[in-house]
Amino acid sequence: MTNNQPSPDGILRLINGYWATGIVSASATHSVFTHLENGADTAADVAIRAGISERGAQTLLDGLVSVGLVGLRDGRYRNTAEASAYLVEGTPASLSSFAKLKLTHMNALADLPEVVRTGGPVKQVATEVADNPHWAEVVPAIAAQSVPAATIAADVLRLPEAGAISILDVGGGSGIYSAVWLEANPDARSTQLDWEPINAIARRLLEERGVADRFTCIDGDFHTTDFGTGQYDVALYSHIAHQEGPEGNVEVFTRLRKALKPGGALVVCDYVVDDDRSGPAFPLLFASEMLLKSKQGGTWRRADYHDWLIKAGFEDVSFHSAPPATLVVARQRRRPVL
Numbered sequence: 001m002t003n004n005q006p007s008p009d010g011i012l013r014l015i016n017g018y019w020a021t022g023i024v025s026a027s028a029t030h031s032v033f034t035h036l037e038n039g040a041d042t043a044a045d046v047a048i049r050a051g052i053s054e055r056g057a058q059t060l061l062d063g064l065v066s067v068g069l070v071g072l073r074d075g076r077y078r079n080t081a082e083a084s085a086y087l088v089e090g091t092p093a094s095l096s097s098f099a100k101l102k103l104t105h106m107n108a109l110a111d112l113p114e115v116v117r118t119g120g121p122v123k124q125v126a127t128e129v130a131d132n133p134h135w136a137e138v139v140p141a142i143a144a145q146s147v148p149a150a151t152i153a154a155d156v157l158r159l160p161e162a163g164a165i166s167i168l169d170v171g172g173g174s175g176i177y178s179a180v181w182l183e184a185n186p187d188a189r190s191t192q193l194d195w196e197p198i199n200a201i202a203r204r205l206l207e208e209r210g211v212a213d214r215f216t217c218i219d220g221d222f223h224t225t226d227f228g229t230g231q232y233d234v235a236l237y238s239h240i241a242h243q244e245g246p247e248g249n250v251e252v253f254t255r256l257r258k259a260l261k262p263g264g265a266l267v268v269c270d271y272v273v274d275d276d277r278s279g280p281a282f283p284l285l286f287a288s289e290m291l292l293k294s295k296q297g298g299t300w301r302r303a304d305y306h307d308w309l310i311k312a313g314f315e316d317v318s319f320h321s322a323p324p325a326t327l328v329v330a331r332q333r334r335r336p337v338l
């Protein structure tokens with residue numbers, strides 16, 4: 001190898017990327033970030049508080065220093081600001097349960113070479129099975145990820161000043177959007193459409209937040225459940241478009257437009273890629289998740305969303321950044337009364 005050759009370090013880090021997933025997940029499983037936050041600062045201390053071996057604790061701390069989630073100074077370990085904000089348990093923004101869940105998805109990744117060859121999943125597709133236990137595991141774990149997007153959307157739609165509006169959340173999952181939006185607007189009411197066991201999870205969250213009296217659920221498959229006509233001021237479709245194909249999305253957007261009152265807004269939240277597919281980085285990688293887990297899903301481009309929404313009868317379409325997601329807001333103009 002000459003000095004002009006690039007270093008293989010970056011490639012080795014990628015090839016061994018699953019080490020990082022394992023370290024972060026095992027640390028979350030043993031509450032290492034929470035123990036560090038509460039004052040543990042050596043491997044021996046972490047081991048005692050977590051009830052794990054000291055050798056194991058040292059290995060986790062070494063790995064966390066390596067991936068930049070824990071700092072080491074004068075022999076004492078501390079969470080970085082990022083780890084404090086997002087990996088300590090019991091906070092609304094905590095990604096700790098998501099970190100634990102992702103390690104359990106690791107085996108499925110071994111199918112990727114075959115999935116790439118055939119162009120679709122080799123196992124059963126979660127989105128096609130009613131009451132699939134997959135969602136009951138996933139939705140509480142991903143709830144924290146929707147908090148920033150829900151907050152930005154509330155701002156974009158000026159929800160706090162919107163008065164007694166009605167909201168429809170299709171595939172609302174944990175109910176996190178309804179929780180954030182009903183807290184932001186004390187006169188709003190929200191309806192979530194999802195499978196029955198998932199709605200039960202959402203109801204518990206809304207009860208915990210003290211806003212369940214303004215929350216209603218419809219149990220069922222959104223492909224076949226009627227959304228109604230002219231009933232809602234805001235409709236939401238968050239992290240669903242990526243599991244559907246183009247025709248499915250146009251079909252749902254068309255029914256959602258019909259369900260909205262004149263001048264109402266549809267909010268689509270998803271991992272959206274640039275029109276030339278050059279970025280952003282997170283949505284580009286997320287496409288592999290959809291190849292593994294859906295028959296027609298993907299990470300769709302801004303131009304796709306724009307075209308589908310216009311086909312569905314919307315007129316104003318705007319994009320708002322909510323990293324790593326994008327909010328697409330579509331409205332149908334109010335018709336002048338003749």
Ligand SMILES: C[S@@+](CC[C@H](N)C(=O)[O-])C[C@H]1O[C@@H](n2cnc3c(N)ncnc32)[C@H](O)[C@@H]1O
Pocket residue numbers: 127135139142143146170171172173174176193194195198220221222223237238239240
């Ligand atoms: C990725 S989660 C998104 C949850 C939530 N909207 C969010 O952004 O945090 C997908 C949700 O869609 C629901 N879902 C998927 N396919 C569905 C279908 N055919 N009918 C009803 N709900 C469905 C799942 O149960 C799950 O709650």
